Amino acid sequence: MTYELPTLNYRYDALKPHIDRLTMEIHHTRHHQTYINNLNEAVAAADIPDMPVERLIADIDALPESSRTAVRHNGGGHTNHSLFWQVLTPDSTAPEGELAAAIDRELGGLQAFREAFSTTAKGRFGSGWAWLGVDKQGRLCLESSANQDNPLMGDFAALSGATPILGLDVWEHAYYLAYQNRRPDYIEAFFEIIDWREVARRYHQASAGGHPGDSLALGRAQDC
Structure with a gap:
């Protein structure tokens, strides 16, 4: 499995004034993408079977010891950011x-x-x-x-x-x-x-x- 950068459901400037466009663009295309690149390298080097990233980090103890730190940092980074983008919206909502x-x-x-x-x-x-x-x-x-x-x-x-x-x-x-x-x-x-x-x-x-x-x-x- 090659992990990929998720597409956002809104423009980089859509969350203004709460989060600015440049922060969103750098955060998404550079920070998140770097975690994905490093995760893909770690998974390929350890020949880890294909699985969703959430399962990968939940079962981190089962991974080869040599790959755990890389998966912890980069698999965590990919998982965390993927959730973060999805729980943001330019439209006001409330719990129901x-x-x-x-x-x-x-x-x-x-x-x-x-x-x-x-x-x-x-x-x-x-x-x-x-x-x-x-x-x-x-x-x-x-x-x-x-x-x-x-x-x-x-x-x-x-x-x-x-x-x-x-x-x-x-x-x-x-x-x-x-x-x-x-x-x-x-x-x-x-x-x-x-x-x-x-x-x-x-x-x-x-x-x-x-x-x-x-x-x-x-x-x-x-x-x-």
Whole structure:
């Protein structure tokens, strides 16, 4: 399998003023493409069987030891960015249906989620990501990861194994041209361009067969 750069569903300038055109173009065509190039080299060198990149990083322990670091960094980078582009939209949306009910029930409502997610994103020291995920019991949860690690990596990266449904890139290259060192302003802007329809689709897929809300304290954001 040769991994390829996904096509965006919007123009590079479509997310203005929240994310500028040049940042989007550099982020997509250079940063993301570099992860893909390096991942393809690593997979070819280790003769790894064809599989979706999400499965590749979830089963990273099964890979040859010599390829794990390269797959961790570059497979994680490809997976993370592929999700990130898909949960952005120039059109204003809001959580609805099952997802909205789960946010109310399990995270204390949209405002409480927003505050907790912002705290998670601000609290990630250095480069990394903030995540809203569905844990193995089908419940919504929050966590952050360093560098290009992804919750699917589980114990290998000291993470939960939850399925991410929303992710925010807090590497400086994601926001520095417009926001400089003002990460909190970038995080606030992110909430204006979330495609909650896509997040809901991912929630439905990830929680199928689970039991959202079981044994979860109400009104409080739950860490993964």
